[in-house]
Structures are given as structure tokens and as C-alpha cells.
Amino acid sequence: MSRNTHVRRPGRRAAFAAGLVLAVGLGVSAQAAAQAAVPAKAPVKTSAAVRTVNGFNGDVVTQVADFYGAYVDAKDAPRGPDAALAKALRAHYLVPAFAKKLEAWEKTNKTDGVLRAQNVPVDWTVRGDGESREITVTHRFGGGESPTVTTDLVVKADAVDGVSDIRTKSAR
Structure with a gap:
């Protein structure tokens, strides 16, 4: 007894067969809709951007x-800003003395001190050599x-204590 080991991949014939079965079971109008909904050949991605x-x-x-990634996500969550998460992130990452200083700065400037803006950025980049604290x-x-x-900030931080200062790049 011989076994057929050839594997067939669904393509135009499968789409046609599915449309034919649909037409027999549901009528000719369903066939037209099914054929319109099933592409003859799926598009092939030539290159995928891997990040x-x-x-x-x-x-x-x-x-x-x-x-910054988590903070921006908390401030711009799909279901609305998550103030509790933003507050928890600040408590975790900011040096307590700086957190108080930042709150005072925010009251004076009426803006978010971590972002130095009233809105949320669409993207951000973080650069450093890993040795400098800035x-x-x-x-x-x-x-x-x-x-x-575009706004450049200088964030002063160390691996043990956390963020101890945030300022715009031109400010000293």
C-alpha cells in the first residue's frame, strides 16, 4: 500500500472550494461575498522590522x-492615564528629597516635572555611557x-539611589 506523503498547501483551489461549498449551502449571493472576502493569494512580507x-x-x-518607558505608558495608557502607577513609579525611581523638590517645581510651573511638559511624548530616546551619572x-x-x-533633558541618577535631578539640557 502506497502512502501519499505530498503535502498540499491551501491556495486558490482551497479558496474556490470554500466558496463553492458556501454557495451550495447558502446560495449564490453568499458565494460572491465569500469570494470577495478570500484573497486569491495572501501578501507576502518582504522584510519585517525587528526591534x-x-x-x-x-x-x-x-x-x-x-x-521613562513605564512613566510614559502610565501617563498615556490606552484606557486613560493611570495616576496611581505614575505615582508608584515616581516613588520607586526618584530620590525622596528630589521627589519633594520636583513637586514644588511642578506647582510653580504647572507642568509634569518628569516629562518637563504638559503632554506626553510620542517617542523618546535615552543616551548615556553607563559610567556618567548624567x-x-x-x-x-x-x-x-x-x-x-524635541526636548532634551539631563537626568542625574545612580544605580543605587535612583534619579536625583531632572533638568532641561540648556538649564544649569
Whole structure:
């Protein structure tokens, strides 16, 4: 007895057969809809953009990147801002004395002190050599129809204590 080991992949014939079965069972109008809904050939992606985010435990640049990533997510969550998470992140990452100083700065400037803005960036970049305690965080705001604005922040942090200062790059 011979076994057929050839494997067939579904394609146009399978789509046609599915449409034919549908037409017999549901009528000709369903066949037209089914054939319109089933593409003859699925598009093939020629290149996929693979993104990689690297970091490692104990690295101050990674910690600042983790903080900003989580903080932006909390402030711009799909179901609305998560104030409790943003507050918890601040408590975890900010040096307590700096957190109090930052709250006073926010009251005076009426803006978010971590982001140094009233809105949430569309993307951000964190740069540092891992040895310096000062890390540069670049936020890009806007996009779509609005103009793009870029803000550079200098974040002073260490791996043990956390973030002890945030300022705009031009400020000293």
C-alpha cells in the first residue's frame, strides 16, 4: 500500500472550494461575498522590522530608560492615564528629597516635572555611557498634523539611589 506523503498547501483551489461549498449551502449571493472576502493569494512580507531593546540589571542608563518607558505608558495608557502607577513609579525611581523638590517645581510651573511638559511624548530616546551619572533623555512631541517639538533633558541618577535631578539640557 502506497502512502501519499505530498503535502498540499491551501491556495486558490482551497479558496474556490470554500466558496463553492458556501454557495451550495447558502446560495449564490453568499458565494460572491465569500469570494470577495478570500484573497486569491495572501501578501507576502518582504522584510519585517525587528526591534530590539537591550539593557541589563544595575545599569543606570537601563534604569532611566525603564523609568521613562513605564512613566510614559502610565501617563498615556490606552484606557486613560493611570495616576496611581505614575505615582508608584515616581516613588520607586526618584530620590525622596528630589521627589519633594520636583513637586514644588511642578506647582510653580504647572507642568509634569518628569516629562518637563504638559503632554506626553510620542517617542523618546535615552543616551548615556553607563559610567556618567548624567543621562540624556530626548522627547519628541507632536506628530500627525501638529509640528514636532524635541526636548532634551539631563537626568542625574545612580544605580543605587535612583534619579536625583531632572533638568532641561540648556538649564544649569
